[in-house]
Amino acid sequence: MSLILWLPSWAGAFNSAMTLLQNKQKLKTDYIMLFFFSAILYYCLATFEGPLLAIRWFNMIAHNSEWVIGHVHSGALGWVGMSGIAVFYYFIPKLWGKDKLWSPRLLKWHFWLAHAGVALYAIALWVAGIGEGVMWLAQGDNGELQYSFVEAMNFKAPWLFLRFFWRSAICSRLILDGLEPLQYGAHAAYSSGE
Ligand code: HEM
Ligand code: HEM
Numbered sequence: 001m002s003l004i005l006w007l008p009s010w011a012g013a014f015n016s017a018m019t020l021l022q023n024k025q026k027l028k029t030d031y032i033m034l035f036f037f038s039a040i041l042y043y044c045l046a047t048f049e050g051p052l053l054a055i056r057w058f059n060m061i062a063h064n065s066e067w068v069i070g071h072v073h074s075g076a077l078g079w080v081g082m083s084g085i086a087v088f089y090y091f092i093p094k095l096w097g098k099d100k101l102w103s104p105r106l107l108k109w110h111f112w113l114a115h116a117g118v119a120l121y122a123i124a125l126w127v128a129g130i131g132e133g134v135m136w137l138a139q140g141d142n143g144e145l146q147y148s149f150v151e152a153m154n155f156k157a158p159w160l161f162l163r164f165f166w167r168s169a170i171c172s173r174l175i176l177d178g179l180e181p182l183q184y185g186a187h188a189a190y191s192s193g194e
Helices: 002-021 024-029 031-053 056-062 066-095 104-137 149-193
Strands: none
Touching (some): 002 024, 104 149
């Protein structure tokens, strides 16, 4: 039954993606559109994963593991985050009464850095989550647990380190986030003083 949830989510995503694809040329060059497009793809990812997480045997592995946190952030950073960023970049020039951003190059950098960060966040937590979930459930012939809690922690430690590492990268992403409108604002204020 849970798998039926794919239908409404993916129908909405399909409609949005096809709407954006109506202007392929703009999609190739306009990074604001690309942020929106990738937000839709992350929505597909989160809503693909969600119904799977709701299946009982799947949930036995995933529940309480890092996997759920990965799922949360595919939606939170991938879908909500990327569409938020797109809205932000779309409105900043309009609020300053300009017709384009001050630096399209910084926008491009922001796009790739943000995607590298979110993708690594999700991949690291998938591996850590599936691994620890399977290790927690593994039983020997007499029903005894095969792995201790510490062994499961040791397995996921490098993956959590990867996430930690990328959190610093995401910090630089946030700096870029702040940097661009700031520079734009300064530039706009400077031009209006001329
Ligand atoms: C059809 C779509 C979706 C379904 C069926 C679904 C299903 C689930 C399930 C079953 C869990 C619980 C996993 C567990 O703890 O065992 C979960 C957790 C969660 N999901 Fe989704 N999900 C969907 C889409 C999304 C999206 C798009 C987002 C974010 C924008 C999201 C955010 C979350 C959050 C925040 C939690 C963790 C809640 C907590 O703190 O425990 N989900 N989801
Ligand atoms: C740079 C961005 C972010 C980083 C590094 C980050 C990191 C984290 C970490 C480390 C946790 C705790 C995970 C755990 O308990 O093991 C967490 C939880 C959570 N975050 Fe984020 N987060 C970010 C952005 C966001 C955004 C933008 C949203 C929502 C739009 C969000 C929603 C959540 C939610 C709902 C939880 C609770 C999940 C649960 O307990 O099931 N996060 N985040």
